[in-house]
Amino acid sequence: MAELRWNPLLRTWVIMSSHRQNRPLLATDLSCPFCPESGKVPADFDIYAYDNDFPSLELDPPEPDVEGDELIPVRPAFGKCEVTLYSPKHDAMLPQLPLEHVVKLVEHWEQRYRALGSIEGIEYVFIFENRGEAVGVTMHHPHGQIYAYPFLPLRIKTELDSAEEHWSRTGGCLFCDLLRHEKEDGHRMVYESDGYSIFVPPFAEFPFQVYLVPDLHTSSLSAMSPDERRGLARAIKCITGAYDSLFDMPFPYMMCMHQNPTDGGQYPYYHFHIEFYPPMRDHDKLKFNASSETGAWATINDTRPEEKAAQLREKIAEQPGCQEAGGAQEPGREG
Numbered sequence: 001m002a003e004l005r006w007n008p009l010l011r012t013w014v015i016m017s018s019h020r021q022n023r024p025l026l027a028t029d030l031s032c033p034f035c036p037e038s039g040k041v042p043a044d045f046d047i048y049a050y051d052n053d054f055p056s057l058e059l060d061p062p063e064p065d066v067e068g069d070e071l072i073p074v075r076p077a078f079g080k081c082e083v084t085l086y087s088p089k090h091d092a093m094l095p096q097l098p099l100e101h102v103v104k105l106v107e108h109w110e111q112r113y114r115a116l117g118s119i120e121g122i123e124y125v126f127i128f129e130n131r132g133e134a135v136g137v138t139m140h141h142p143h144g145q146i147y148a149y150p151f152l153p154l155r156i157k158t159e160l161d162s163a164e165e166h167w168s169r170t171g172g173c174l175f176c177d178l179l180r181h182e183k184e185d186g187h188r189m190v191y192e193s194d195g196y197s198i199f200v201p202p203f204a205e206f207p208f209q210v211y212l213v214p215d216l217h218t219s220s221l222s223a224m225s226p227d228e229r230r231g232l233a234r235a236i237k238c239i240t241g242a243y244d245s246l247f248d249m250p251f252p253y254m255m256c257m258h259q260n261p262t263d264g265g266q267y268p269y270y271h272f273h274i275e276f277y278p279p280m281r282d283h284d285k286l287k288f289n290a291s292s293e294t295g296a297w298a299t300i301n302d303t304r305p306e307e308k309a310a311q312l313r314e315k316i317a318e319q320p321g322c323q324e325a326g327g328a329q330e331p332g333r334e335g
Helices: 018-022 099-117 154-170 174-185 226-246 291-295 305-317
Strands: 002-007 012-017 048-051 074-076 080-085 124-131 143-149 189-193 196-199 210-214 253-258 273-277 280-282
Touching: 080 099, 099 124, 099 143, 099 226, 154 174, 174 189, 174 196, 174 210, 189 226, 189 305, 196 226, 196 305, 210 226, 226 253, 226 273, 226 305
Parallel strands: none
Antiparallel strands: 002 012, 002 074, 048 080, 080 143, 124 143, 124 253, 189 196, 196 210, 210 273, 253 273
16 A cells, blocks of 8 residues: 545645565665665665665555545655665765765765656655664665655645744744854854854754754755855764764664755745754663654653753764864855
């Protein structure tokens, strides 16, 4: 079964994809389909776009298994699901990759955002990474994913609505104002370099959650200059390296890239950013989303964002090359 079913309570589409139950779990380096020796990917590559073997969205989807009605419409699961292989090396980790390789990865993301977003019917291209078994990773080989949706996901739509309301009311960008607020306060800032800032939001839902935000107002990877994408690569490498240094372990996280929809609309009020959601609250403790978070959307954070930001600042300062670039630029460019 693969189809979209409308949730009238939250006014969003839910993807039904029962065939994903059969996907493989935690392949070793002897059975990994993402390794060059597997025969499923090229024998020689740096970064590779791999069509997901168990996609929840397809460009030529089957007809739905059930008929919808006026209350619960049903649509084919149109879209595309890709895997982005970060490296041919099975044990490579994103923060350990050379900066030039991470720059290539960011350029790859930009190309796929543009290509997938140009497909008729694709309204949002979501680039993300699930890292670690704690967030449900089923393959150890370093990789991220890209989902091309035929609708605006609810969280993105909520952010867009909030940004538009703020723009209409104040004439300014909500994200620029948030970044300015955090720079002026300073206690939750983690990183400022190469035109990018990283901070633990004052409303953090997870202990070590951070927002990675360009200092200049920009809407997407494609709207950035090559130098700006290079700065983004450095920032990603630095924060993921800091995460791994926190407890001397590969740190699990969800990395979620938020940028302009590809539905042809105009969104001058939106601001590119990356949200990192790490589930660890200590070296041996996970932060679980339980009934309050899941059933009421009322998040409880058992830690102080200011304390966690201080820990991350210390670890970023230890990362090679993370303090070499120039200081952050003044936020607020429109466009």
